[in-house]
Amino acid sequence: MEFEIEKVLPNGLGRVGEIKTAHGVIKTPAFLAVGTRGYVRFLSAADLAEIDVQAMLCNGYHLRRQAPGIAKFGGLAKVPAEFWQAESINGKGEDASASVIAAGIWQGPTVTDSGGFQVMSLGSGLGKVVSMEKERHVTNTAHKERLAHVTEKGVEFVDPFDGRPDFIGPEESMQIQCQIGADIHMSFDELTSLADSYEYNIEAMERTERWAKRSLAEHLKHRDDLGYRQNLYAVLQGGRWEDLRRQTARNLAKMQIEGIGFDGFGLGGAFLKEDLGEILRWCDEELPMEKPRHLLGLSHPDDILIGAEMGADTFDCVAPMREARHGKIYTRDGNFNLRKMADSGEPLEKNCDCSTCAAGWTRGGLRAMWRSGEAEQKAKYYNLASAHNLRFIVRLTEEIRQSMLRGDFDEYKKDFLARYNAGVI
């Protein structure tokens, strides 16, 4: 993998670049579509191409049982649609994306998460919303209620769907990810919640660093197993404390095994919105300029703008598509809830270049589809609304890239946010 920087912002952090992987190029800043279970829910490969998605992020935790099967095909990009169709019928059987999958699956660059997020979502944050606004007043889930428990070795957890006990540590995560064969992997980390103390964040961060070293060691054993080079990013934790963030960034930046270090860095953690920019600045001032950085799990426009400004190259997040499914539609003039649009003959967004708006779908029509109660109609709505919201965020990253190349990023950011926050709709 190569990372080429084309231009750097005057602040010395934000940049425009290209990540060249075995499966294609990612022009950064870029937003990656999330396909947790190996495919993007309700969107086909053709849809993703139409949206100009450049890469997909899947999750090693969710794919842990399929990983050996994926390896047999030669990695994520070579898995045939039939495989995912069969998989999607399993589980709760509700993920009726089968017809969408049949239309083709993603074959471009891919990223996998390590399962580190599940440490928190099944552990201290079980049953809670991982919200930037709300979590400040939320306490951690009681220890005995958690589905995941952290030890030095790794994480013991119970599968929330079938109740089976399981275990993932750094070695397991790397083995899984190297079987899945994404171009970029994440080291196995412990994501803390905003409710955790400074002292606990030190403990978790230091453990995450030890896990990073073990991740690197295991990754190096398997990174060429599928016949092309797979890459590993080290994930940074450290909560909202400057000393921790800078320290862990320095530690991970210089971490090597036999002269080989990480290929890039994952910026992790639970953030309060107002802290995000500062925290990213602390991290990125310490990290080597020439390595790419992925900001994990954020996608609201203001977060992407601040992330790109502070030096994040790629982003991923479930929000655009989950919120689309829940009726929240993104537009340049703010978001709106489709529920109140029963009589609207307007498109989701005027002058939008997404396929849904181009096809002439109206808000009222989409709302009727969404609320019809018929699975097929709803699935169609999920496809159309997901395409719109995803295109909105992808377009935002494209425009950020263009503005950085032109040299007017600050102005672009100011104008975008002024209009977006005015919320005319």
Added chain:
RNA sequence: GCUGGAAUCGUCUAGUGGCAAUGACAAGAGACUGUAAAUCUCUCGGCUUCGGCCUUCGUAGGUUCGAGUCCUACUUCCAGCA
């Protein structure tokens, strides 16, 4: 015309003496950020100083401390018989 059965908050529905009254849907408001998420929370008779107050279960009476619930009559609907 006779005999049964039924009428409850937009719709369907629970309720057979302590009820402003169950559940579902619809409707309305909010949430959602490395997917336990086609999910979750709240509202859904009116007023309220949030302690309550008022008006409600087809209509009108009655029994009762108390009636959606029991009784009588009426109205409407359904089924069967003429």
